[in-house]
Amino acid sequence: MGKITIVGVGWSMGELTLDAIDALKRGDAVILHTDRCGCARWLDENRIPYVSLDALYDNCEDFDAHADAVAQAVLKAGMDGNVTYAVCDVRDQSVPRLIKGAQGDVRVIPGPPVEGELLALTQRETRLVAASEWEDFHPAARENCLIREIDTRELAAEIKLRLMDVYPEEWDVWLMQGEEAPVSIPLYTLDRGERFDHRTCALIPAFTSITELERYDFEHLNAIIRRLCAPNGCPWDRVQTHASLRTCLLEETYEVIDAIDEGDANRLYDELGDLLMLVVLHAEIARRHGEFDMTDITTSICEKLIKRHTHIFGSDSAQNEEEVLHLWNRNKMAERNQNTRTETLQSVVRTLPAMLRAIKVLKRSADAGLEDRNVESALSRCEALIHQSWTDGDVETHFGELLLALAGVARLIQVDPEIALNKSVNRFIERFAAIEGEVREKGAQLGELDEETLRKYWHLVKL
Secondary structure: OOOEEEEEOOOOHHHOOHHHHHHHOOOOEEEEOOOOOHHHHHHHHOOOOOEEOOOHHHHOOOHHHHHHHHHHHHHHHHOOOOEEEEEOOOOOOHHHHHHHHHOOOEEEEOOOOOOHHHHOOOOOOEEEEEHHHHHHOOOOOOOEEEEEOOOOHHHHHHHHHHHOOOOOOOOEEEEEOOOOOOEEEEHHHHHHOOOOOOOOEEEEOOOOOOOOOOOOOHHHHHHHHHHHHOOOOOHHHHOOOOOOOHHHHHHHHHHHHHHHHHOOHHHHHHHHHHHHHHHHHHHHHHHHOOOOOHHHHHHHHHHHHHHHOHHHHOOOOOOOHHHHHHHHHHHHHHHOOOOOHHHHHHOOOOOOOHHHHHHHHHHHHHHOOOOOOOHHHHHHHHHHHHOOOOOOOOHHHHHHHHHHHHHHHHHHOOOOHHHHHHHHHHHHHHHHHHHHHHHHHOOOOHHHOOHHHHHHHHHHOOO
């Protein structure tokens, strides 16, 4: 395998560096990524033979396939001796593939960036993106964005639509085609240029007016909340605390649930925005008090998702929803250092609405194999209270009427149903803990016992 020299040659002859000229004159076989550049004319004028790889464009389905084909062509040529590979920009996708494939003596001579003239127009940090990466490209209006190698009108149209998701469609951008000077055009006309090739670049300046944007991202929300909580910000936002926002958080959560129940997608994203605003506001309050910040929040949830999805990020496997839930609960117990099933019941948040808390506790109890199925007894006690017999019909409707009737009974006998049910849930957990304690003392686990044995323990332990 011969030595491979990768040379960045820019667009025009004037961009050839002394190192590039020296490498091209060395006498090695010269391969051009494309002959649509000033380097090709310079080679012709200096009567230096070369091979162009332009034909590979037509034989490849996408950018990745083209980059692989180019790298393989250069590597094949290198089998017969030293090769100089001239590419307009050494950031081309073919270059890292070539370096990896060579596994030998490779030298890289960088040249001027192809978008250098556009970079001179920027006044802040600029994000550089190859047009071939547009499918994975997530632009942000607060950033300068420079896109290179927009080589077809179709690609320009796709990029334009992606950009108009975040930048105003009439925002002035800079378009540079070939060796011509950059021109200012409205964003929505980006795909209306006269010609497109590998030299076409576009600079989209940052749009910083937060009150004039048509679409906002998460960082814009953070910036707005920081502005509201600043010393000269909103008097209401500046005085909020975690405790003062407690009721707001609860109300907004219920409004989200209401939107879900209504099946109203437009209202749902609006209500989710209200809920997200409160999360960001809590994060900003904590940041100002040195407690935590938004990154702590996102880190916490990301770590939790990774640790609990061991069938995705680990060595476990799960073929259905039931197996996933089993892994989730197992990993959750390990994460929280919970050694008993009682601890999983005790971890159900006490501030949940009593009925919801009861359901979660009963579900976790049933998962452990301990479930009170004496529904008939419960129904008979309810019927005795409300003096009402049941008729055939929808079970859910009957159950809803039963709960409603119980609420009415609670009002008549002056009992707060939330307090009463929460106390019953507490007693249930205590009874569950006592049963598990008895079982563990005998060297067994709840999940190992059959239903009849568990029922005996249930009746044995009374509080």
